Amino acid sequence: MTRPYLSIEGISRLYGTRPVFRDLWFGVERGEFCCLIGHSGCGKTTILNILAGLEAPDGGALVMDGHEIAGPSLDRAVIFQSHALYPWLTALENVAFALRSRHPAWSRAQILARAHQALELVGLKDAAHQKPSELSGGMKQRVGIARALSLEPAMLLMDEPFSALDALTRGALQDEVVGLVGGGRQTAFMITHDVDEAILLADRILLMTNGPDARLAEIVVNTLPRPRDRASLHRQPGYYPLRNHIVDFLVTRSRVLAETRPADWTGRNVPEISPATPHADNKSLESLAP
Amino acid sequence: MSSFSRSRMAAPFLSVVLLTLLLIAWQLAVRDSAPTAGLDPEYAKLMGVAATTGKSAIPTPIDVGRKLMAAVADPFYDKGPNDKGVGTQLAFSLARVLLGFGLAAIVAIPMGFLIGMSPLAGATLNPFIQVLKPVSPLAWMPLALYTIKDSAQSAIFVIFICSVWPMLVNTAFGVAGVRREWLNVARTLEVGAWRRAVHVILPAAAPTIFTGMRISIGIAWLVIVAAEMLVGGTGIGYFVWNQWNNLSLADILMGILLIGLVGMALDRLLALAASGVTWRE
């Protein structure tokens, strides 16, 4: 069996003796954009922290590009939910701080030039010398994105990056992420609870049941064609079956499935379905119904 | 004109009005009463004005003002080891305070860093800190004199020991309270321990550390006056003690005024320094 680029192999997290989730298996291919959706309490943020190397799992292993993940790395850049900028540094300095870690040998001028470039990419050319407290929430998150992308990471990890923003700002930023990250150039993993966001950005969407003892219930393949944009996405054929499937999962099945776990359940055989494809084999779907 | 800027101008004005009213009330309360009649003039010559005229022992604000003018006119006179101008005395006190406070900062800030980074060290040292923190400078002094065997060093030690705690506690508190996500950012960036301490923890904790320093310098200035009253020799505390010796309340009040003004200046200076490192989110 060939391993995916990032391979999550049977990880679990315990709270005391009770599992928050256990026996979690999935993979992310190179250039793929993966979204994980689930309700609060299923351990989403913990999973992202484990991928980032900020936390260690209580069991199982992670392998990326053939190497086991044993701690944080510059190769896995994180965009935090709360932007996590250093408030005593300007936008430019925040990006430069990250760049200095990536390129210890670079001159000051090189670092600054690259930081300016990164800010320009997210449309913050004029706000480079402002402190985070002088920026709006959306601008702060753009700095966070610029900081992460400037590292040119092998993998981008995002923890509900837009959840604290208002709807308009969120939409604008989502479009930008599509432009910057979409299209197979950047391997990315993102936590979200926004269904439309997941459909817009993801190649595959991982659905988690409710916690505790949450599990990965199914993997939804997003077959909607790229490039996508928010304005026309909902007119794509297959959009509604896809969306309805996910919404149904979140409203009812995530709860029902959490209560019943088949005796022969194993984390390694998670069903993969494509609701947006008309000829999809929906038998497996029915077999999952209670 | 907005109400905000109006109140900004009104406050100093009201302060001046309040001060004037207080000074007038003070002047009226302690003005001279009628001289006591029928005193043998020969005897009266041997007595002070308080005994012969019934003049209040409390000086008037004008008396204090005169003393202040005289002191400001010649602040650095030197009439021997036990009688120097208030400027010289303040300089002695300031030098002691800055030395004791500086030593305290050198010890407290790195120590506070360690305590803040290690919950174990914090829990281990906390009982000692809590017991030693409230001890009065006057209680330390005899111990210091006995063990250090030098009154000048003892005074500096007492300032040190009294001003070390707020800086230590605040530094530890500030360091322990650095946002988890800021540390996580540093971790994902693979930032080394030294760079993390200097570029992440220090600026994050700086406002709290400076608050501790402001509390400490205030305490140090309180302590120096008490310490100098005890060991004597030089300093503004000695000046107040020496005037107490002479029951000269006008000089004592002037001393109190100067102590207050210098204390305020020290606090303002640190506040100014603190505003340079304070960040807003």
Add this chain to the structure above:
Amino acid sequence: MTLRCSPFDPIASHAAGCTCGTQGVSASTATGEQRMGEIVRTAVLRAAFPQARSRRALLKTLGAATTAAALADVFPLGMAEALAQDAPKGIEHPNLKIGFIPITCAAPIIMAQPMGFYAKYGLNAEVIKTAGWAIIRDKSLNKEYDASHMLSPMPIAISMGLGAVRQDWQIPAIENINGQAIVLALKHKDRRDPKTWKGLRFGIPFDFSMHNYLLRYYLAEAGIDPDTDVQLRVIPPPEMVANLRADNIDGFLGPDPVNQRAVFDGIGFIHILSRDLWDGHPCCSFSISKEFVTANPNTFLALSRAIIDATGFANKTENRKEIANAIAPANYLNQPPVVVEQAMTGIFADGLGNIVRQPLRAGYDPFPWESFGVWIMTQMKRWGQVKGDLDYAGVASSVLRATDARKEMTALGLTAPATNTKTFVVMGKTFDPSKPEEYLASFPIKRS
């Protein structure tokens, strides 16, 4: 220039880091005699112009040589230098620090500075005002002071290891006799009989003080037990008047000018002078450690001569007014001259409207009678400060240096007693220093 910092140097800034008095004479090629002359000229100039600024101004306009010459007209500089060169040769430690409490008991120690007695014997002494007896004890034991003004029981207590780490201390000269008083708050002016003093609160300057022993003695003679019938509180002399005014105490047995200051400010009155309890009692002493004496014999000799000379000068009543004015300024006692004068001349207001003329109110007799030490030890034992058998005569003779003082007094032309011990009368009872235990046994009120 042999001194690191001389007042004859018009450029030297005295405010900024002058090290006079804190540093020894710098190593130089100058001979001892040149150095001595320099010290004397320095000290004389200091005494004539105590203000550094006027001194510098003078030097700037006239030049050092002219100033010295001009000064020689009014002050026999040559004589002082000659005298100094007669003084002990090879002074090891000419720059001295001497601690004092600002009271008239210390008059000889203090005035010896502005009036040139230290300079006369080749010493450059700085007298340092100190806040209280415990501090003066600690600074002396810590060698911050080379010698000190102490209450006469203190060197005895220190030598016996009472209330301090034991060190051998000596009294080369008693500072003053008499000069203390019991002062009561004005509200007690009709309560003159000590039998009626139950429940009152009194201030004393220190546990090991003549004031403590005399007040206890006086109270006990009136049938008042000083430990159970009244409260005795230790209050540093400078703080006694403030405490009396604040009604923290009803009276005190204190030193001057504190007593007279209470009268001056209309707070209290003089109930009785200490000379009316025991005429000729010692009060304060000039004290020095045996270690210093052994290490610096010539310095000690010069110092004890300077002190005995000054004490003898102070004992002459005609000099009192001059001394009072020399020690009243802020640098020394920091008291109105009229208060110090009354305390020292014995012509004083008593606080009740009378002018009292008692020229023996204060006296300055340097002779350190060994009997004083024996009496002090009987009182230490009487009030439980020390227990068990005491070597009265041994301790007294090792602390109070009567034999040495006699030699110095004779050399200076003062009349010295022929013996080291004497009997004296305290409140009507004769004290025989050869029978201390019998004396102790005769008191009905005692702790031992």
